Amino acid sequence: MIRWALWLLGGLLLGGIVHLGSVLLLPRTATQDAYTRLAPFTPANTIVPVPAPTPDDAALPFMDPAFATAACRYDLAKGAMKLRVPVSQAYTSVSFYSRNGIAYYAINDRAAGRRVIELDLMTTQQRAELPDDEEVTAADRLIVESPTATGLILIRAFSPEPGLMTMARRALASAQCRPQS
Amino acid sequence: MRLLLGFLFAFAVAAAFGLGLTQFALTRGTAFGAITIGAWTAWPKTGTADIDPYARAGIARTGELPVGSGDGVAFFTSSDEAGRTLDGRCTVTLSGTTPPARFWTITLYDLDGRLVANAANRFGFTSQEIARRADGSFEIVLSPRARPGNWLPTGGIDRYVVVLRLYDTPVGVATRTAKDAPMPAVTAGGCA
Numbered sequence: 001m002i003r004w005a006l007w008l009l010g011g012l013l014l015g016g017i018v019h020l021g022s023v024l025l026l027p028r029t030a031t032q033d034a035y036t037r038l039a040p041f042t043p044a045n046t047i048v049p050v051p052a053p054t055p056d057d058a059a060l061p062f063m064d065p066a067f068a069t070a071a072c073r074y075d076l077a078k079g080a081m082k083l084r085v086p087v088s089q090a091y092t093s094v095s096f097y098s099r100n101g102i103a104y105y106a107i108n109d110r111a112a113g114r115r116v117i118e119l120d121l122m123t124t125q126q127r128a129e130l131p132d133d134e135e136v137t138a139a140d141r142l143i144v145e146s147p148t149a150t151g152l153i154l155i156r157a158f159s160p161e162p163g164l165m166t167m168a169r170r171a172l173a174s175a176q177c178r179p180q181s
Numbered sequence: 182m183r184l185l186l187g188f189l190f191a192f193a194v195a196a197a198f199g200l201g202l203t204q205f206a207l208t209r210g211t212a213f214g215a216i217t218i219g220a221w222t223a224w225p226k227t228g229t230a231d232i233d234p235y236a237r238a239g240i241a242r243t244g245e246l247p248v249g250s251g252d253g254v255a256f257f258t259s260s261d262e263a264g265r266t267l268d269g270r271c272t273v274t275l276s277g278t279t280p281p282a283r284f285w286t287i288t289l290y291d292l293d294g295r296l297v298a299n300a301a302n303r304f305g306f307t308s309q310e311i312a313r314r315a316d317g318s319f320e321i322v323l324s325p326r327a328r329p330g331n332w333l334p335t336g337g338i339d340r341y342v343v344v345l346r347l348y349d350t351p352v353g354v355a356t357r358t359a360k361d362a363p364m365p366a367v368t369a370g371g372c373a
Contacts, residue, residue, distance in 0.1 A: 007187045011194025018199025023206070023238045030241035037244045053296055055304075061294025062245050062255075064346060065304045066286040091283065091348060095249035101240045104230040106249025108349055110283070147230070154246060158284070158348070160309040 027100045034060055034101045035073070035152055042073040045081065047155065047177045049169065066160075068168035072153040072177035076146060080122035080180040083153060087115060088171030091158035094119070099148040112142075119144050120180065121153070153177060207242055211235045218359045220367040221256040221345065225353045228254065245294060253282070253348035259292075259340065261369040267343065269297070269335035271372035273323040275343070280362035282350035284308045287321065289333055290342045297341055299334035306331065321365075343367070 027033070037060060042048045050059050050069040063069065074081050085094055087109035094117055095106040107117065120143045122130075127145055155175050157168035213233040214226035227236045228250040240247060248255045260266050267273050279285050288305030289297040296304040306321065311331055313319045322328045325337040335341060345364070352362045 003183075003187070004190070007191045008194055011191035012198055014191060014195035015198030015202070018195050019202040019206075022200060022203045023234050026203075026207075026238040027241035030244075032244045033241045034244045034246045055296045055298035058295060060246055061243050062290060062344065064286055064288060065296060066288075066307045093249075093252040093348070095246070095252055097246055100237065101244075101246055102230060102232055102237065103228045103247050103249035106228070106251030108252055110349060111251060152246070156252075158307075160284070160307050 030100075034097065035099055035150070038071055038073060038152065042071050044073050044075045045177065045179055047072045047172075047175050049172065050154075052165070064156075067156040067158055068165060068172055070155045070172040070175060072155070074121065074146075074151055074153060074177065076121070076123050076126065076149045078179060080120055080126050081177060082180045083117070083119045083121060083175075083177050085117040085155055085175040086171065087112070087117060088157040088168055090160050090164070090168065092117070092171065093156050095154045095156070096121070096144060096146065097152040097154065098146065099150045101152075102147070104147055105144050107142075118142065121146055123149055203238075206235055207239050210239070214354070216356055216362075218256070218362055218364045220258045220260060220262045221364045222258065223254050223256040223352075225250060225254050225356070228252070229354070243294065248346060250353055253346055253350055254352050256345045256347075256364065257342055258345075258367055259342045261367040263369070265369045267323070267341055267367075267369060268372065269323075269338040269341050270325055272370040273335075274320060274368045274370060275323070275365045276318065276320040276368070277365040278318050278363050279308070279345070279365060280347060280350060280352045280356075282308075282347035282352065284349075285345060285347045287333075287343065287345050289323065289335065290344060291338060292340055292342060294342075297334070297336045297338060299336040301327075301334050303334055306333065319365075 047070050050071050053063040093108040124145050157171045159165040159168040216223045227247045285308045311319050321331040323333045325335050356362050
């Protein structure tokens with residue numbers, strides 16, 4: 001009897017390790033994460049409008065229906081990216097997500113303080129390789145470092161009431177996301 | 182032979198216990214970094230690079246993209262203050278005021294994060310659509326049948342989640358109490 005109790009105890013301890021391991025490994029094995037869901041209709045390094053969520057169909061779960069959304073699925077393998085988003089009348093935000101969906105940076109129109117949100121996106125390594133003088137002259141340039149080589153940028157414009165949704169969508173249409181150089 | 186049986190038993194226990202615990206933690210949500218105010222709970226750290234491993238696994242599993250902390254914060258509830266589960270066949274009232282924010286939205290979802298289907302095609306309100314009392318407070322009624330005033334249709338589904346998102350707000354990781362963030366009261370009422 002004691003022997004089985006010990007086996008059980010051992011099993012529970014091992015179970016704790018299995019639990020921690022599965023939690024840590026799950027993000028790498030997920031087949032339904034946001035990046036995978038958006039990939040079929042978002043060519044890399046360009047801005048694509050994300051269809052508004054409906055009860056039957058939504059690109060992602062828990063999308064806010066009061067926003068017009070556009071996505072840029074980026075790949076920094078060939079170099080840094082440039083993002084240019086003219087702000088809409090109501091509210092515009094730009095959120096950066098890593099390959100695994102971690103929101104590592106987000107900025108809104110007020111924080112950007114201009115009519116146009118302009119950002120450079122690069123990996124930590126690409127930033128380190130920037131010539132020193134260039135970094136000095138570009139002091140007013142906002143640089144965002146991506147923790148992963150691929151990821152998602154979500155650009156969202158607020159529509160205070162349903163009638164203003166077309167306007168919010170139009171505001172996003174002029175946003176740009178393209179490779180630098 | 183007994184050794185082998187013992188190992189098999191221990192491995193079976195480990196797999197069932199470990200994976201069961203993972204499943205439980207991911208579907209129930211964890212308390213790491215959670216702010217609970219009244220019936221509402223928010224996980225502001227989930228919108229930052231400091232996200233905890235459980236929330237990371239959670240978003241990878243559901244495909245959700247959390248609201249970034251530079252953008253806003255989302256408060257969730259699926260039960261009222263007394264802990265009663267929100268039922269789409271019953272009446273639920275949200276009343277009071279919201280924390281300081283440039284604006285907010287309130288949206289109904291089913292448990293998988295889909296919008297709640299209804300004949301009025303109304304899935305939520307923004308702060309600019311709400312009719313308020315003279316003192317700025319408001320009341321929103323969630324019910325299957327139309328109501329005068331601020332009415333959100335529940336479509337008669339049995340369980341749902343209400344999400345209140347504050348945008349451009351000081352509420353976040355540093356927020357602790359209802360004094361910093363007065364959330365609307367959630368009260369479950371009678372059933373149709």
